[in-house]
Amino acid sequence: MAESKLEDQLANQARISGDGAPSDEDDDIVDPWNVAGKADTGIDYDKLIKRFGCERISPELIARLEKVTGQTAHPLLRRGMFFSHRDLLHIITRKEQNKPFYLYTGRGPSSRAMHVGHMVPFMFTKWLQDAFDVPLVIQLTDDEKFLWKNISIEESMMLARENAKDIISVGFDMEKTFIFSDFSYIGQCPQFYQNIALVSRSVTFNQARGCFGFGDSDCIGKIHFPSIQAAPCLATSFPHIFKNRKDIPCLIPCAIDQDPYFRMTRDVAPRLGYLKPALMHSTFFPALQGAQSKMSASDENSAIFVTDTAAQIKKKINKFAFSGGKASVEEHREFGGNCDIDVSYQYLRFFCPDDDKLEEIRQNYTSGKMLTGELKAILIAELQKMVADLQLRRAKITEQEVDEFMRPRPLKFNY
Structure with a gap:
């Protein structure tokens, strides 16, 4: 049609x-x-x-x-x-x-x-x-x-x-x-x-x-x-x-x-x-908690907020991030993890800028070489840096700058 x-x-x-x-x-x-x-x-x-x-x-x-x-x-x-x-x-x-x-x-x-x-x-x-x-x-x-x-x-x-x-x-x-x-x-x-x-x-x-x-x-x-x-x-x-x-x-x-x-x-x-x-x-x-729903601002435990501290990010990922790993270390080493359902890996797909690094993580986790705790640690470091950078830039934004962004005015473009 x-x-x-x-x-x-x-x-x-x-x-x-x-x-x-x-x-x-x-x-x-x-x-x-x-x-x-x-x-x-x-x-x-x-x-x-x-x-x-x-x-x-x-x-x-x-x-x-x-x-x-x-x-x-x-x-x-x-x-x-x-x-x-x-x-x-x-x-x-x-x-x-x-x-x-x-x-x-x-x-x-x-x-x-x-x-x-x-x-x-x-x-x-x-x-x-x-x-x-x-x-x-x-x-x-x-x-x-x-x-x-x-x-x-x-x-x-x-x-x-x-x-x-x-x-x-x-x-x-x-x-x-x-x-x-x-x-x-x-x-x-x-x-x-x-x-x-x-x-x-x-x-x-x-x-x-x-x-x-x-x-x-x-x-x-x-x-x-x-x-x-x-x-x-x-x-x-x-x-x-x-x-x-x-x-x-x-x-x-x-x-x-x-x-x-x-x-x-x-x-x-x-x-x-x-x-x-x-x-x-x-x-x-x-x-x-998993891919069946999107992050919600109304549930602070479902999301990482741009105001979260490094400690809060670490706690949320370690405690709440749904894992695609196996029940035991031995089983995980033998059968590997499932990146398709692992939230930490899915988040890295959004925020890890290096394609080669991301593929290495996928292979290591899928094969069982990398454990869930190690995968979460990589994500925690990535999110802590990203959120800290956003917080640093936000802290420098003045009320006058917000006023200017929101003031109806001509914009600069070439046509």
Whole structure:
């Protein structure tokens, strides 16, 4: 089925199957608010690709991206953590033709401190920004968290600002990056709200219910919210950056649970005279307890936070990280460990920069040469260094710097 027909079908069917909820009892649950896979194997990403109607990122597509950017692909791309896409080829072609596009990603600020799983898409987005040399907009959906969580508007706005500091610590270029809070920006930019209204008028309640599974007891704010997350895909939402141009598309790096928002947007955008947004989907960063669910900011023992001390990181990994090792040292030496389910190894796939070192670890653990405690020690050292570096950079961020990142202003780019 052609993608456009699939999107029309998904946008018009009044059910959530294929948009997150399982079509049968054997499928995983993946939607913007819930992620749960089977306890033994975790999320089946091949099934998700089929259900969502996206495409796997092929080695050929990665090679073309490397050629057009002149950069070696990021480890998260080489190792398949960013694994599927929509229209990535169109974005690469635009780069080859020197036609403009921009990056768009976001964060729902539900906790004062982000965990390392939250940082993964921002680390990749930083690489994309540097490789493509394009502007970036980062949406902080403090309104979403007010609607879904039992927190006040004031608290959600405070969390957005605190999360902005974590995001800035990744190293984004201020001259090319605009970070905005929904609550604040809607009052600053009439065009943003106008685009929200245009999107909201283009989607019926039945279509929203079909995409997101809204029920009769959900507040109308939730039903309206997808139009707010869709609006940054329209370049005229940022007149200080793109003026009134409607011919500039965006590329959205995000976890695949956010895809329903943008399937809806891809259906609406052409009807409003805009190009469809392109996407790159990542796998979920697993909870310490295993790959059947993603890290959660609401469970401090499921995650490593960017505020954790070296001692806390060591304790959490040693105590909670699910092991793929055998029950005894003797058995492990004989049969080896299972890297596919071992959380410490899976985390190293995200954060170990050296491909050769990672492969050596895999071989040694699989063969039984390396024990679980040794594998955890390697991860602990890697995370302690990464988190310490983030903390050092964050400590230097001033309130004035946050204000400047969040001030509507022209960005620097070459088109």
